[in-house]
Amino acid sequence: MNRRRFMKLLSGVSLTAMTVTAVELAEMAGPLVAPAYAQSKPGVLRVAMTAGDIPLTTGQPSQGGEGVRFMGITVYDGLTRWDLSHADRAPVIVPDLAESWSVSESDRKVWTFKLRKDVKFHDGSEFTADAVVFNFDKLLRKDAPQYDPAQSAQGSLWTGPLASWRKIDDYTVEITTKQVDAILPYMLANLFMSSPKRWEEVGKDWAKFAEKPSGTGPWKLVAFKPRERAELVRNTEHWDKSRIPKSEQLILFPMPDANTRAAALLSGQVDFVEAPPPDVIPRLKAAKMQIVTNIYPHVWPYQISVLEDSPFKDIRIRKAANLAIDREGLVKLLGGLALPAKGHVDPAHPWFGKPTFEIKYDPEQAMALLKEAGYGPDKPVQLKVIISPSGSGQMQPLAMNEFIKENFKDVGIEVEFEVLDWEALRTRRRLGAWAPENKGRHGINNSFAYWDPDIGLVSTASSDAKVPFGFNWGGYSNPKADALAKRAKETFDLEAQNRILAELHGVIVDDAMWIWMVHDLNPRALRPNVKGFVQAQSWFQDLTPVIVE
Template sequence: MKTRRVTAAIASVLALSLGAAACGGGDDNGGNGGGSGKKDAALTSIVNPSSKKGGTVTYEHSDVPDSLDPGNTYYGWVQNFSRLYARALTTFKPAAGKEGLEVVPDLAESLGTPSDDAKTWTYKLRKGLKYQDGTPITSKDVKYAILRSNFAPEALSNGPTYFKAYLEGGDKYKGPYKDKSADGLKSIETPDDNTIVFKLKQPFADFDYLATFSQTAPVPQSKDTGAKYVQNIVSSGPYQFQSYEEGRGATLVRNKNWDPKTDPIRKALPDKISVKFKVNPVTVDNDLLSDKITGDLAGTGVQPQTQPKVLQGKYASQTDSSYAGATQYIALNVNVAPFDNIHCRKAVQWGLDKQSVLDAMGGSPKGDVATTLLPPSVNGYTKFDTYATEGHKGNVAKAKEELKACGKPNGFNTILTARSDRPAEVAQATAVQASLKKIGINIEIKQFPSGKYFSNFAGVPSYVHEHKLGMLSMAWGADWPTGFGFLDQVVNGSAIKPSGGTNLSELNDPAINKALKDAIGNTDDAARTKAWGDIDKMVLDNASVVPVVYRKNLLLRSESAANVTVTQAYLGMYDYVLMSSTK
């Protein structure tokens, strides 16, 4: 069978959620800047379209990345941004609206060719691909990149491990830093320099989506230095690093050995791209308003303090209220008491006033109250509410019944985490604290930096257990916009890792694990889509995840930003491959 590039279900949902937006202004030579468009124009069109080359695109971010190494990252904004210097086998098309969800060939000549049972996938690389130093890019470099990113947790722990989980022999392979054999993992074959073949344990219908991950961006083995590779990344895209300062920022300039003939999807208009980290998030907003920068690299929208200013007056026309394809939720760690008891988990489900939490985060511009883990824009979403309460304000009586059932009739003490550089998440945590105090659950809030949240704290089970972190703030968007692309890395037991984990509940339910495995191996599109909603219900019955908000991003375009459009493939942020500047 041949997987479809984007399902009709995804397209129809997004057509409804994005709505009709007018095309942005601006002429082909730079126009009047990003502010010349209308409100929400970038949801379905390119605002301030321009073909003008040159200039510098400047970004700021409130924290640091988990890593800019394409093989050691899991943040959506890095996956989006890294396409400027790291080309994957496939990618999402840089385009406006629904077209931006289309998977297209990148390093590969075409989408993958599957066997009849979807257990073997073959890709052919384009001819003439080169690194920044002029050396050829080969299929062996792609294989090596996948091996280092999936099989070397001692050095690279931040990214997902889909390849390890689904390749034949992946559970036994020790990784390229320990295995010095010439062949490496034999279930990835490279019969020639332009061909790569993946042999899987079971059918995997979404493999073209998996190939969009930056983990398939080539890495020359001779240049790899493990965790230190981030300091000297070898570019396969139109830009290369001129400088990189850990925790401070980076500057990218043109890669002279990038050949646009081998890359039909990137226009590479700016001459330079500058990134600055650790900028106060409100300062980032103000710099956008004053047009000091081109964009906010985090891509999560303006802060609650800035919201009133941009929703009225002249700035309103520069905003895009984008569905992020993400759910803000609280993970209840099933290995931290008292959440090892399902009734204590259900007490939180019934007791939480979700409307008050949304209000604290900034109200409707920040999203809608969530009742499921899957957000509405993901294929497989099914509308249900296992813990339905009037106005989403909680049910104290039912919460106290569950507290009694779990042996804590008077409530209990626990800890809730939040990311310190995300004011909306801290506000969410404070509202949760106030809401649950009404039923006797006393919460201490502990804050951590987002750049190390998964690698050092919330994603490290030993740390979580030692410090009794029972409730963990989490926001998750689909790795790709299907139910599997959303659910697998947050509810599958195979996603629990010593560090860098994203299954913060540490949910390892055999029935849920099996349901995920069976569904992704099913080549019947309709049956596979139905399965994702069924699995979502199983997770809510387990009560280890408390959905809070289907997230929106109130994005702000700067006046000088050109070629601005929202990409739903990357959590509803702007597409950084397209963006340029009139400055």
């Protein structure tokens, strides 16, 4: 795209695709003086989420990774968790409700988890092996009285490896996977434990449980109103004394519009916002707001269909689409808060490998590939892609997608967008490209993490890991990718597993499995009196150390 068209598009996005401009924000926020944040209350942390609604409160949250961040690891615990206490290195999996685990030497599909003792749910009941069985049953056993379709759908991304589970004694659980699966501890960090006692108390009704949830996490949910706010208080009895929140109260506000979040921060309505709009960051800095960024395992792609009715079935079109995107221009559009993607994972990652297809901006090569595939100015490729206006990790999706639409048009690809609410988009992702609801849709714009091997590579590239029990939305299939994914799951040595994953990444990039645009830098904006936040190199973040002075 030439500079003139880029600047025209950039100004158009700033003024039309967003609800208000930076100038209007300044008028809304008033003068940049101390009274602008006089509404801050010590001990109360108010956060503006990008989500359009309060995530599901029963244990398996909705709203994607943001739901896990704000309604998963806050109110609940899993058997394992991510250590989010460092900003200078990638998080690792550590014990949580399970204090240790081991794999059987005779059958590598069988795991034994030793549970932590003296852990209490918020309702005072004890966490034991019975609670673990109860929670796995609620997700996977359709004949169980506690089975909950809503939680099952949300947890389906993580429960795929589980074949069976049973209580050995009060503090020991045995889990058997369907296949040898070295990745299981990563998956269990996303499966949260709800109180069986509270479910009984509310008449075995998950809708009523949602109004009065009980987990074992560092925060207790005490009240919420859909699409408006959720109020959490610190759990002073949390079993991990180092993770008892420093703030007395956490208030969550759904604010899907980026400029609304920024205005709320400037006017003192909130203390902490997710994904501030790039064009307002200078204004926020002038107001002495803290702008926090960090690299983390995350990419913004189009997951594409390679089914018979999709133009992307032709690798030449997949490669052309990847070569058509001006990623440096996209980074400028985002105010520098992103990095151009060279593949699914960033080039510094141990899984990057040595792909031979170089993802770059080369419109001439893109047009040559399209011509070879039978397309040209008089016969453009026709695409339809599902996108959302906001959501978990989506950055500024409307502006970004309009930019890409112009890039595609330059080389002979015409794209139409179907805009859905974030949670509606995730529902369509779980259905797969082959579902009737997705007929005629050739891609879905869903930001994607690669924090663990499964979500990162194995279940995106495996032909047998189709959604909802994997992440293969578009029917991608390559025997070499399948073989490497299987080897990675069967390899317990971390360095050897990394080498296999690097080879797998090379295969999917050379195949142009998806269209990859940018890695975002996870920006957040905090008021000057917010202290203690450590931005981990993760999609998840720990709010327990944060305090409003």
